[in-house]
Amino acid sequence: MLLRIKVKANTSQSKIHKMEGNYLVVYTKAPREKGLANKELIGIISENFNISKSAITIQSGSTSVTKMIHIEDAYASLVFERLSMFS
Numbered sequence: 001m002l003l004r005i006k007v008k009a010n011t012s013q014s015k016i017h018k019m020e021g022n023y024l025v026v027y028t029k030a031p032r033e034k035g036l037a038n039k040e041l042i043g044i045i046s047e048n049f050n051i052s053k054s055a056i057t058i059q060s061g062s063t064s065v066t067k068m069i070h071i072e073d074a075y076a077s078l079v080f081e082r083l084s085m086f087s
Helices: 036-049 073-086
Strands: 002-008 015-022 023-027 056-060 066-071
Touching: 002 036, 015 036, 015 073, 023 036, 036 056, 036 066, 036 073, 066 073
Parallel strands: 002 023
Antiparallel strands: 002 066, 015 023, 056 066
């Protein structure tokens, strides 16, 4: 399963904010330096969707604000169910 993500780094809160078009908007406290925001992003997705960090990979956009996140298919139904909370 693929998710499109927009990351807003270096904010006051770490959270999933909302769906914006085809993107899930995620705020991270970490800056966009040395992969810190990417690491925090995976932690936020893991925590909010209740899936292991090892099931999440950044498929593309590791240095971009917009990213494509791959989540193992075994978690797809859980992710779809929880995405409605952020609409």
